[in-house]
Amino acid sequence: MDITGEVLQVAHQFLKKVRRSGPDNVMAVCPFHLKPDGTEERTPSFAMSLTKGLYFCHACKTKGNLFSFLRDIGLTRDIIERQYRFLIEAAAKNLPPPPDPLRCKVWDIPPIEEGVLGLFDYCPTRLIQQGFQERTLHHFEVGFDQWHNRITFPLRDLKGSLVGISGRANDDSMEIRHKVYTKEYELWRLPARAEVDKRFILWNAHRLYPEVYYRSPGETAIVVVEGFKAAMWLWQVGMTNVVALLGSYLSWEQQWILERLGATVYLFLDNNYAGRNGTINAADALRRSLNVRIIEYPERLIEDEDAQPDGCSPDEAIEQMAIAPTYLSWLLKHTDQRVH
Numbered sequence: 001m002d003i004t005g006e007v008l009q010v011a012h013q014f015l016k017k018v019r020r021s022g023p024d025n026v027m028a029v030c031p032f033h034l035k036p037d038g039t040e041e042r043t044p045s046f047a048m049s050l051t052k053g054l055y056f057c058h059a060c061k062t063k064g065n066l067f068s069f070l071r072d073i074g075l076t077r078d079i080i081e082r083q084y085r086f087l088i089e090a091a092a093k094n095l096p097p098p099p100d101p102l103r104c105k106v107w108d109i110p111p112i113e114e115g116v117l118g119l120f121d122y123c124p125t126r127l128i129q130q131g132f133q134e135r136t137l138h139h140f141e142v143g144f145d146q147w148h149n150r151i152t153f154p155l156r157d158l159k160g161s162l163v164g165i166s167g168r169a170n171d172d173s174m175e176i177r178h179k180v181y182t183k184e185y186e187l188w189r190l191p192a193r194a195e196v197d198k199r200f201i202l203w204n205a206h207r208l209y210p211e212v213y214y215r216s217p218g219e220t221a222i223v224v225v226e227g228f229k230a231a232m233w234l235w236q237v238g239m240t241n242v243v244a245l246l247g248s249y250l251s252w253e254q255q256w257i258l259e260r261l262g263a264t265v266y267l268f269l270d271n272n273y274a275g276r277n278g279t280i281n282a283a284d285a286l287r288r289s290l291n292v293r294i295i296e297y298p299e300r301l302i303e304d305e306d307a308q309p310d311g312c313s314p315d316e317a318i319e320q321m322a323i324a325p326t327y328l329s330w331l332l333k334h335t336d337q338r339v340h
């Protein structure tokens with residue numbers, strides 16, 4: 001028997017007044033609601049797909065898939081597993097993919113309660129000493145975790161929900177420089193969390209999303225850097241449309257966000273091998289749909305492999321952005337250098 005016949009058999013077994021409605025659907029009386037006066041429903045308002053196993057009641061709005069149907073109708077997990085597993089799997093294969101699977105990932109990470117950030121309500125003096133202003137640290141909600149001796153940076157998804165905390169070592173002797181918190185939460189009697197996948201986070205994009213999204217594409221510029229400090233530094237010097245990759249590699253998900261934002265992208269990654277590699281990778285991915293420019297390091301830093309955007313003075317950063325070449329001319333220049 002094909003899947004349509006099998007689902008039809010399930011429908012006949014558990015539903016009343018089943019009748020075909022089109023080749024792939026049946027209508028029946030909904031088993032999940034009573035009429036407002038408490039009597040049994042008689043009108044067929046319950047639609048079920050015979051190919052996908054999905055159902056929807058037009059009256060009580062109950063909806064679900066074949067598994068939830070069998071469970072809600074009262075079958076035990078054991079019986080469902082033994083008798084219907086293959087049918088459930090076959091029906092699931094007929095489901096259409098989500099309209100935009102990448103969006104689902106960057107959109108639906110389970111959030112952490114915001115109150116956690118209150119634990120870190122201290123100003124990290126180390127960053128003040130490095131030239132960051134308090135208003136900058138406040139804007140980016142940077143805090144200090146005295147229990148783990150780490151400077152804390154909230155990770156927010158595109159909607160702005162808190163989905164993770166990244167702790168940066170406050171002491172150069174600490175082995176792990178950046179750590180996305182997992183078990184650390186247990187110290188505050190909160191459940192441990194799986195490490196949020198950094199591919200889904202484009203740091204600070206939630207601030208830009210409403211601001212840039214509603215402007216016409218190409219009107220605005222977004223600077224893309226690798227890390228928290230570079231992003232905060234550029235923000236502080238006035239380049240406020242800045243996001244961080246949290247690494248040198250642009251993921252598909254981050255690419256998706258940048259494409260939605262639609263602005264000209266200025267790549268300003270670290271001045272080392274990984275940064276240059278990351279620049280080429282990101283630019284190749286983005287240039288199909290966006291204008292891409294590369295911010296180069298000023299003359300005095302050009303040979304410095306440790307240079308990062310926060311090593312530039314405010315004037316240097318602004319000047320280098322103003323003269324940033326397009327990706328293609330940047331690429332030609334660098335290819336030239338390699339040939340000679």
Ligand SMILES: [Zn+2]
Pocket residue numbers: 030031032033045046057058059060061062
């Ligand atoms: Zn119903």
